[in-house]
Amino acid sequence: MNARVLRTLACAIVVVMLPAGCGLPDLADLPLPGGAPKGDGYVVTAEFSDVLDLVPQAAVKVDDVTVGSVQKISLAGWTARVTLRIGADVHLPSNATAAVRQSSLLGEKYVTVAPPPTGAAAGRLADGDLIPLSRTARGAEVEEVLAALGLLLNGGGLAQLRTINQELGAALDGREPAVGDALDQLDTFIGGLDKQKADLVRALDALDRLSGRLDRQKQVLGDAVDSLAPGLTVLGAQRAQLTRALTALDRLGDVGTRVVNRSRDDTLADVRALQPILEQLTRAGDDLPKSLDFMLSYPFPPNVTGAIVGDFVNLSLTADLDSASILANLVAAAPAAPTRPRTPAKGATHGGAPAAGGAAPTVPRPGGGSRPLPDLPILKCLPDPLNFPATWTPPKDCLLPKGCVLLKPGSKVPIGGLILPKGLVPPGTVFPVGTELPSGTVLAAQCVLPLTGAVIGQIGTLPDLLSEGLQP
Structure with missing residues (x-):
């Protein structure tokens, strides 16, 4: 079914659906094609993927106001190029958008030019400028709307929608508070994601860079994985030995624990016995290293090397x-020495032992006595x-x-x-x-x-x- 037959069928359906007392619009009321600007103007070119049945001399509108006309429609590959002539007193941004629209259900096609829907307007549209394919669009045709409606009505899924609606009603019956709470939590979750949108974007960018690096090192990673195969094979072959070794190590740990527990007291006693030795070493201080230093040059002091010149030694006294x-x-x-011996007190000691006979110990003197x-x-x-x-x-x-x-x-x-x-x-x-x-x-x-x-x-x-x- 071609477009002309579909359009005729659509007109018939619309005429049948009109209420009584209403007729077709008077041809004199229909807008006539054309709308060339009066006086000077500038020409721009817009690219479209599909211009439908747009014809030359069609109107060019801004905010539903005719400001120019279509001068030429040509084909460049698979893209339609529409030449628009706009009045000189119409100022549009250089990033303006263009779209093919229809004035009414059975009306003519025209081109509407408008500022960008998102973002700020920049610059000014001038003679010879191009509106690229990325900033153009077209409206839906009546035939497309009717075809989609026919697909929906003719076994297109209404029965399934009814079943889905019934099942959803049965599933949610009596669970409205839980569903409401789930929706609230989902709203909180979505809000948290929205607040962390910048962090998520940075994470995705970092993941993209990591993926790029991994892709560039794909050969290295492949070689590394291939080199693991022989090692894994050896480990698989020695699994039984490794298992026995781990089991023996566990038993060794138990034995070591028993040995440490049983020798704890002896070890502590040995450490305590070392305390006097360490204390004496501490009291010795730097005497021991100094004596070792002197031992290397005995019987001369360590700094005697500076006094040795050839076969003689310089000394200063x-x-x-x-x-x-x-x-x-x-x-x-x-x-x-005392002039006469003294009698020690009872129980007095000399060197930890009582004096023999209760008398003080004596030492020999020169000449006897x-x-x-x-x-x-x-x-x-x-x-x-x-x-x-x-x-x-x-x-x-x-x-x-x-x-x-x-x-x-x-x-x-x-x-x-x-x-x-x-x-x-x-x-x-x-x-x-x-x-x-x-x-x-x-x-x-x-x-x-x-x-x-x-x-x-x-x-x-x-x-x-x-x-x-x-x-x-």
Whole structure:
């Protein structure tokens, strides 16, 4: 059925459907073709995919006002090119759109030109401009509307629509609140998506770039997947061995847990036993590394290498020949020996053991005879490390030599005195070896045991020493 037959059938249907007392419009009332602008104008070209039955001299309208006419219709490939002449006083944007419309149901076709429906108008349409195919459209024909209506009415799906409507009614019956809540949640979801539209667009753009990179590296990915095949084959062949290894590892973990639990106490005891060793190493400080450094160059100091020039060594010696200091250092090493033996108090100890026979221990003297050795103190003979006074005088029952006092760290060292840089009492004093005192504690000269050589020093000033001489 061609277009002319369809148009005739449509006219007949319309005439039949008109109510009584109404007739066809008077031909004098129908708009006549044409509408060329008066005076000067400009010519533009519009491209259409289909111009229907548009003819030359058809009207060109803007907002249903005739502003020009169709001058020429030509074909360029599969695109229709329509030449429009528009009045010079009509101003249109350069991004204007064009469409083929129909004045009425049986009226003529015309071209309407309008600003873009979306976006802002830009520029001005001038003579010789082109309205491309992307900005043109056409209206639906009566035949197309009737054909679609006939398809819908003639088994086109009304029965299915009725069934769908009934099923929807039965499904939603009694569930209106739930459906309403679902629609509200859907509205909230759509609103959230709309607010995150920019983020979604960026995510899609990033996914597009990732897909592009993966596409460019398709060969590399393919080679990587192909290279995995031999490894997967080996793993599949050794699956049984791997399973047994994992099972054995699980058993090993159980055994290790039992061993750790059972040896926990011994391990803690070993760690606690290491504490004294670590404390002594800490007290040693940098003495150990310094001694190791000196050991490499023994008997010379480590900096002796700078003094070695060829086959000789440069040495620089500074001697302090102050006679008073020399004599004081020689004879003030220990306090004078007591003139008579003392009887120790009951229960007094020397080195942790009672003195034999209740008498104080003696040391040999040059030329025969002996002299008593001072008794070592007990715990009460030591000061409180947390409340160390400026001068600590031990109680009389400690049986320490007269004048044996302890000076607070930082005090001036008297002649013949001894300073404890590490806080541990060395051998040769009236205190047990290894007694802990605050670092820097000063021992008076009377606290140092007398020398056992041929000469016993005597404490005194230089005139006393020079007048009396050394006392054996």
